[in-house]
Amino acid sequence: MKYIVCLKQVPDTMDVKVDPVTKRIVREGVPSILNPYDYYALEEGLRLKERFGGTTVAITMGPPQAEAVLKEAISLGADEAYLLSDRAFAGSDTLATSYTLAQAIRKIGEFSIILCGREAMDGSTGQVGPELAEHLEIPVITYVSKIINVTENDMECVRLLEDHYETLKSPLPAVITVIKEINEPRLPSLKGMLRAKKTQIPVWTKQDIGGNDLQYGQDGSPTKVVEIWRPEIKKEGKIIKGEPDELAEAIYQELKKLGAA
Amino acid sequence: MEIIVNKDKCTGCRVCVDVCPVGAITLDNDGKAQIDERCSFCRLCVKECPENAIEIVGEEKKKSETDLNQYKGIWFFAEQKHGKLSHVSFELCGISLKLAETLKEEVCGVIFGSKCDEMAQELFNRGANKVYVVEDESLDEFRQDIYVCLMTELIKKYKPNIVLASATMIGRSFIPQTAARLKTGLTADCTDLAIDPDTKLLQQIRPTYGGNLMAKIVCENHRPQMATIRPKAVEEAKPTGNNSGIIVKDNFASFNATCRVDLISKEAVEQTIDLQEAEIIVSGGRGLGDGKNFEMIRKLAELIGGAVGASRAAVDSGWIPYPHQVGQTGKTVKPKIYIACGISGAIQHLAGMSTSDYIIAINKDPDAPIFKVANLGIVGDIFEVIPKLIQKLESKR
Numbered sequence: 001m002k003y004i005v006c007l008k009q010v011p012d013t014m015d016v017k018v019d020p021v022t023k024r025i026v027r028e029g030v031p032s033i034l035n036p037y038d039y040y041a042l043e044e045g046l047r048l049k050e051r052f053g054g055t056t057v058a059i060t061m062g063p064p065q066a067e068a069v070l071k072e073a074i075s076l077g078a079d080e081a082y083l084l085s086d087r088a089f090a091g092s093d094t095l096a097t098s099y100t101l102a103q104a105i106r107k108i109g110e111f112s113i114i115l116c117g118r119e120a121m122d123g124s125t126g127q128v129g130p131e132l133a134e135h136l137e138i139p140v141i142t143y144v145s146k147i148i149n150v151t152e153n154d155m156e157c158v159r160l161l162e163d164h165y166e167t168l169k170s171p172l173p174a175v176i177t178v179i180k181e182i183n184e185p186r187l188p189s190l191k192g193m194l195r196a197k198k199t200q201i202p203v204w205t206k207q208d209i210g211g212n213d214l215q216y217g218q219d220g221s222p223t224k225v226v227e228i229w230r231p232e233i234k235k236e237g238k239i240i241k242g243e244p245d246e247l248a249e250a251i252y253q254e255l256k257k258l259g260a261a
Numbered sequence: 262m263e264i265i266v267n268k269d270k271c272t273g274c275r276v277c278v279d280v281c282p283v284g285a286i287t288l289d290n291d292g293k294a295q296i297d298e299r300c301s302f303c304r305l306c307v308k309e310c311p312e313n314a315i316e317i318v319g320e321e322k323k324k325s326e327t328d329l330n331q332y333k334g335i336w337f338f339a340e341q342k343h344g345k346l347s348h349v350s351f352e353l354c355g356i357s358l359k360l361a362e363t364l365k366e367e368v369c370g371v372i373f374g375s376k377c378d379e380m381a382q383e384l385f386n387r388g389a390n391k392v393y394v395v396e397d398e399s400l401d402e403f404r405q406d407i408y409v410c411l412m413t414e415l416i417k418k419y420k421p422n423i424v425l426a427s428a429t430m431i432g433r434s435f436i437p438q439t440a441a442r443l444k445t446g447l448t449a450d451c452t453d454l455a456i457d458p459d460t461k462l463l464q465q466i467r468p469t470y471g472g473n474l475m476a477k478i479v480c481e482n483h484r485p486q487m488a489t490i491r492p493k494a495v496e497e498a499k500p501t502g503n504n505s506g507i508i509v510k511d512n513f514a515s516f517n518a519t520c521r522v523d524l525i526s527k528e529a530v531e532q533t534i535d536l537q538e539a540e541i542i543v544s545g546g547r548g549l550g551d552g553k554n555f556e557m558i559r560k561l562a563e564l565i566g567g568a569v570g571a572s573r574a575a576v577d578s579g580w581i582p583y584p585h586q587v588g589q590t591g592k593t594v595k596p597k598i599y600i601a602c603g604i605s606g607a608i609q610h611l612a613g614m615s616t617s618d619y620i621i622a623i624n625k626d627p628d629a630p631i632f633k634v635a636n637l638g639i640v641g642d643i644f645e646v647i648p649k650l651i652q653k654l655e656s657k658r
Contacts, residue, residue, distance in 0.1 A: 011284050011470070030284070063285070063297035090264070090285070091302040094449075095441060122283075122470055124589060125449035127437040134441035139521040140405065142434040156525070161403065162430050167525040174522075180583060218262050218302050222446030223465075225303040227477040228282050231468065231612075237620070239638035241627070247641045248649035251600075251621060252657075254637050258598055258619060260541055260565045261654055 001054030001152070002111040005045040006101055006132070007073060008035045009066040010122040034069040037117030040178050043185040044147065045115045046077045052150045055079040057108060061089060061100050067201050075188035075196035082108070086205040091218030094127040099220060101128070102135035103209040113155065114175040118143060126177065133175040140175040141168055145182050262319045264302060266294045270314035277306035277315060282474050303476070331420055332484040334367045335360050336393070338412070338426040338436070339384060344376040344401065346383055348497065348538070349427035353490060354387045355498035356454055357425060360463070363456040366422060367391055373400040373411055378508065385506035387498040392506060393419065397513040402524065408435040410518040413442045415511065421485050423463050425454075428489035440487050446480035447487040452494040452593075463488070472589040472612030493537050493595045494616075536587065541567030541598045542617075544587055545575055546610070548603020548624065548643055552580030557647050558602060564654040570594065570614075572604045588613035603643045606631025623647070 012033045034042075045056045058073035060066050061084040070081035084104050092100065105114065114133075119126035126142075133140030145165065146158040156169050160179060188196075206216055214220060240250050255261035273292035285299035286306060294315070296306075307315045337353035339346055350370070357368045369391040370384040381392040395411050412435065416424060426432035428450045440447035448465035455464045457479075463486040465478040480486040536542060543562040545555055555569070562569045570587040571580070587594055589612040599617035604610060606622070606629055614620070615634045622635035623643050632638040639646060 032284075061298075063299055085298060087263075087298055090296070090298040090300040091262075092298075093301075093446065094437070095444070095446065098441065119590075121590065123449075124469070124471075126433050127440075127447060127449050130434060130437035131441040134409075134438045140434075140438060141522060142405075143430055160430070160530070163530050165528045165530065167527075168522050169525055170522040217298075222444075222483040223448055223478050223480050225301050225476050226464075226479050228303050228305055228469075229475050230473070231475045231608075237632075237634075237636040237638055239627070239632055239635075239640060241640045244641055244645035244649050247623075247639045247646045248653055251623075251637070251639060251646070251650050252653045254619075254621065255565060255598070255654075260567075260598055261657070 001048075001052060001150070002057060002108070003045040003048045003054060004057045004059060004105055004108065004111050004114045005038070005042045005073065005078070006114065006116045006128070007038045007042065007058055007060040007069050008117075008120045009033070009060060009062050009069045010035045010120055032065065032068065034072055035117055035120045035122075037119060037121065037180070038069075039117075039185040040180055040182050041115040041117045042073055042076060042078070043183045044178055046186070047183060048113065048147065048150060049077075049079075054112065057081065057111075059084065059101065059104055059108075061085070061092070061097060064203070070201050071196040071199070072188070074199050075192040076186060077192060081199070081201050083201050083203045084209070085203050088206045088217050091221055092216070093221035093223045094125055094131055095222060096216055096220035098128045098131035099135055099211070099215045100209070101132050103211045104204060105132075105136065107204070107209050112150065112172045114173070116175065116177045118177050118179050129175055129177040136173075136175070138173050138175060139170050140177075141170055142177045144176045144178045147182075262302075262317065264296055264300055264307075264315065264317050266296060267314045267316065268293045270312045272312055274311065276309050276311060280305050280309045282470055282476075329482070329484050332422040334369050334391075334419070334421040335364065335423045336369045336371055336416075336421040336425065336485070338424070338432065339370045339372045339380065339392075340427055340429060340431060341372065341374050341380060341401070344374060344380070346380050349429060349492050350384070351387055351497035352492065352495050353425050353427060354384060354389055356490060356495040357423075358388050358498055360423065360454060360456050363458060364422075364461060369393060369421070371412070371415065373408060375401055381506070381508050382504050385504050386500050386502065388501055388503070390506055392508050394508055394510045395513050395516070396510065400513070403431050403435075404520045404522075404524070405435050405438070406520040406522065407518045409438045409442065411516055412436075412439045414516055416443060416485060418511075419509075424485045424487045426489050428491050432489045436487065436489055443485070445483040445485060445487060447489070448478045448480070449489050451488045451490050454488065454490070454495075462486070468589060468612050472608045491593050493593045530584070536568050536570055536585065536592050536594050539568035539594070540596050541565055541600075542570045542587070542594055542596045542614075543567045543600045543602065544570035544572065544604060544614075545581070545602050546572035546604030547574040547578075548605075549575060549580065552578070554644075555581055557643075557651070560651055561600070561602075561647055561654075564651060565598075567596075567598070567600070570599075572607070572610045574607075601631050601635070602647060604631055605629045606634065
């Protein structure tokens with residue numbers, strides 16, 4: 001059985017700084033990291049292998065430097081990894097991205113489960129998983145919190161849906177997107193890191209994965225970004241300093257005015 | 262279509278490197294700009310380059326030759342729970358009515374479930390012109406494959422111009438698959454929508470890059486134009502007292518919808534906190550320093566009848582479970598009063614709460630960004646101020 005984990009390299013947007021003069025985002029020094037949610041998908045892909053046997057494959061689409069997240073996946077225990085990289089993929093929205101991943105997965109061959117993180121930290125769309133399932137014409141289960149059992153033909157798992165959990169049984173192959181509570185990701189081992197260092201990661205271009213030219217990159221993307229700007233933060237409130245008691249009193253009076261105290 | 266850098270003109274000034282929202286531009290070995298596959302064709306660099314060295318070449322290939330004008334109407338998927346429409350449905354109705362002012366097209370709800378007539382009446386009351394209904398008891402339960410099938414077939418049959426859904430777990434699960442089946446575009450998690458007065462295109466506005474930037478997205482050559490909308494981001498449609506409209510029913514059996522995935526059992530989530538419905542929220546962040554200090558936050562919340570929220574930092578530290586998380590990757594909230602305790606106000610947090618009616622922030626650091634959105638900023642130590650506040654609330658009630 002083969003488990004394919006889709007990864008994304010994202011900028012570490014949590015510590016973004018803004019240049020006070022130009023108001024531009026300071027990109028210099030913002031590190032690229034593996035999308036935090038993808039660690040859970042990868043970990044689950046590795047646990048599936050340990051529980052039910054098989055191999056774990058990591059794939060990502062991105063620029064050449066996205067190889068780093070695949071190396072990381074190998075250091076954590078992935079058996080194989082493929083980088084989908086081609087200038088022709090530029091401008092991909094989620095539909096084109098999921099198509100590209102689907103083409104690569106077809107080339108990888110038979111598989112049981114495709115795992116994705118619930119969403120990526122940069123774009124936060126969460127759309128690639130369900131769209132990928134559609135391209136491959138297989139079922140998708142989103143927000144999976146637990147995999148109960150996997151056989152050759154099916155899988156039993158638990159998913160979160162707003163205010164309740166559902167236990168579901170799906171035929172395989174299938175796509176799942178996973179949430180944090182599914183597991184606790186492991187740390188890389190020294191052996192893993194050495195293996196990652198030695199592993200040559202194959203790079204697949206559009207030519208390697210075939211398919212319809214018009215479904216890749218900007219041409220295959222129905223949506224188009226037409227404008228980007230920095231959100232304005234406008235509220236001008238009052239700021240108070242002083243002794244704890246004065247401060248607490250100020251809040252108390254305000255809460256009273258607002259009808260909450 | 263391709264984006265290229267004219268290396269003769271490029272001076273390596275790095276303006277484009279800084280301006281690129283997705284970090285797709287770097288300098289090559291010769292110190293000239295190069296653009297990699299992360300490029301989203303937003304054209305910011307084209308606009309900003311002082312040397313005009315970046316250009317887009319080649320025409321966009323159009324693959325759909327369908328007549329886009331035959332697509333009419335603004336649809337929204339009205340989510341329901343146990344036969345009752347959820348609030349997000351009224352939000353979608355509200356934004357649809359706003360779009361209709363410019364677009365001059367019908368506003369139509371779509372309901373799957375039993376007892377649809379009652380729910381349809383409620384949508385008419387909120388201003389919808391028409392409601393598409395597929396009725397069956399089994400549809401009260403969300404089933405991915407079934408919902409995708411019904412939505413896709415209805416869209417194919419009636420050809421709406423715009424299809425909206427809420428960015429709830431349900432919307433975010435089945436709408437992307439629906440869009441992919443229709444091979445059309447979908448923009449996730451929009452916080453606002455508008456109609457371009459000239460092109461009549463749907464302008465989809467959403468935070469991106471972890472909330473650091475806002476993006477305006479359009480879907481030019483494909484229909485319908487689809488988007489999911491963040492709960493609590495737009496105003497609900499108000500009841501109008503009107504209760505007439507057209508109900509269009511399609512027979513569930515005619516869809517031949519089947520679900521590949523079986524539902525074995527259901528279990529309610531133990532602790533149900535509905536942050537998005539709360540009128541008062543007291544949130545704790547990194548400044549709490551330890552999970553046990555959330556006790557103080559809970560106490561304060563309890564005294565003023567509020568719910569407990571948290572920043573991503575607090576949730577990531579394992580101090581409080583994810584359902585409490587407010588922000589770009591958590592819930593968007595818009596309570597009457599939001600009290601941020603020991604939260605610095607990373608943009609990711611602000612993205613989820615900055616539209617609250619009244620914000621009180623308590624933080625030691627006078628430069629904390631949270632003070633930029635606060636109506637009342639308290640520069641002080643939460644461990645000193647909050648216990649005092651709790652005392653006051655307890656003694657005076």
